[in-house]
Amino acid sequence: MTNPFYDPYQILVKVYGAGAHLKIALAETPVEELHRTRTVKTVYGVLENDSYLSLCLKSVAPKSPKQTMRIVMKIALYWLIFLQKPKYMVTDTAVELLKKLGKGGAAGFANAALRAFDAAKVAIPAGDEGLAVTTPYPLFAIKKLRAEYGDRTESIVRAKSKGVTVRFARGEEDYLNRPHIATPFRGVYIFENFARDAAFFAGDYTFQSVGSVAICGVVEPCGRMLDACAAPGGKSVLLADKCKRVTACELHAHRVALIESYLSRMGKHNVTALQKDSSAFDPAFENAFDGVLCDVPCSGFGTVCENPDLPLLKKEEDLAGLFRTQLAILENCSRYVAEDGALYYSTCSLFSEENDGVVGAFLEKHPEFRAELPESPLSHEKKRYGIQFLPDEAFGAGFYVAKMRRV
Incomplete structure (x- = not known):
């Protein structure tokens, strides 16, 4: 052995x-x-x-x-x-x-x-320094969370992953004899362990985070949908169930290939995957979509339960340029929304400057859009422009989503 x-x-x-x-x-x-x-x-x-x-x-x-x-x-x-x-x-x-x-x-x-x-x-320090020792979160992130969430910070950073989230397209009854946690979303369950089998390759189920499912749940059915930052493809696949046509964009070719592989496995034929920079304007996309989802690059600290290596890869200075990148993508993609269409902005961040901060800055410059506070069956906090999900009450997931209407 x-x-x-x-x-x-x-x-x-x-x-x-x-x-x-x-x-x-x-x-x-x-x-x-x-x-x-x-x-x-x-x-x-x-x-x-x-x-x-x-x-x-x-x-x-x-x-x-x-x-x-x-x-x-x-x-x-x-x-x-x-x-x-x-x-x-x-x-x-x-x-x-x-x-x-x-x-x-x-x-x-x-x-x-x-x-x-x-x-x-082994002496553990007191206060936030101690939390930075006994949880995966670095001290700078804990201090930022403390400033925003106060006493709830400890509950947030001590949240644990509940297991493997599986979204079934069909055949879930064959697996529910195993111990599992039900979520508020149809066909979505959390298992302590779940090894993929032949049904995975047949497209009967996929592994998809609760956050990804909840974000798609906010999107209203429409004819033409753009998923602007789409890899690895889980959101595009789910959006294909409620939208007639989905265009899924990614910056890098290898990530477009990931989307295409995902679509093939799940048998989705109403999604087109394209290599495209979502921060650069494409005249062919102007006013072309009834719905546009910008799930932008972010600090990712809402996914620490799922990705405990993330704090090793992130430094405080890495956050500095995110606001500009996020706002640039939102600004550009807003030009692709048809009149009366919906623009969605989401992150897997816990920090307000990446969330309401970006949406607020966008709305100040774009009176042609108005905020519509989303609803979700998953526990969340209402913010000024969007809703924030926190790991201690959202099955270990932290994320944000806002919805804006073009008027």
Whole structure:
């Protein structure tokens, strides 16, 4: 049997070392199928608790170890603290893996450090600094959330993923004998574990976030719909059920290919995928659509439950240019909305400057649009222009959507 730390290590070295996105690293790394659930649990667990595990590691290794040792030790500490595995077993497994990786010289240190580790001696700071240690959110994000949501901040950052969200096109009755959580949306359920089978490739179901489904739920049925930032294609597929024709645009060719693959698998023939920059005007699109959805690039902090690697990839300075990009896409795509048509703006952000801030700036310059506050069966907060969903009450998802009417 493969060393149980080996597969998680192979994935985490891509995330920590190469900056790979977790889901891509998971998809591209061959793992022992028999233990896939254990591997995924370990990888997510290490990333969700990265700051705390770093603090624990520092308690037994004041000088930060090199990458291989650091990753193996974080896996070991996760198993020791959160999975409550016996110390001797965890230590032996870590030592064995280090030797296998050609780091036998470090095995003695790992052995001594793990045997000496005592979680009770790890001091967690008070206040928001402590939240930044015990949750995946960095301190700058916690401070921004505190300024907007006050005492609710701790509930938001401690929210956990509820599992795998599956949207069924048909055949759901074959799966509902498994433990699951129902959502307010037809055919959408959350399972603790869900491995794809032949029905996935037949288009009977797909994996789609609650946020994506809720955003599509706000969109009204129409004849001509534009999904301006469409990859990987889940929203376009769902919109195709309520709109006669959907045009799905993406900036990069490989992401257009993702959309086309999604459409093919789900058997949707009323969607056209195009490579297009949604911030650059196309005269052929002017006034051409009854509905336009701008699900714009954003900080993504509403998806931390789903993407615990995101805080490793985001810095506070990364947020500075987002407002301009988001407003540019909204400004440009507003020119594609026909009279009496609807313009939708959405993000997976928790921060008001990316949400109501962008919509407010747009409406100030565009009196030809008026805000219409959306409705949703999923718990949300009403803002001035749109509605905000928060992870502690929306199955671990955080996102925003606004609706504007061209008059």
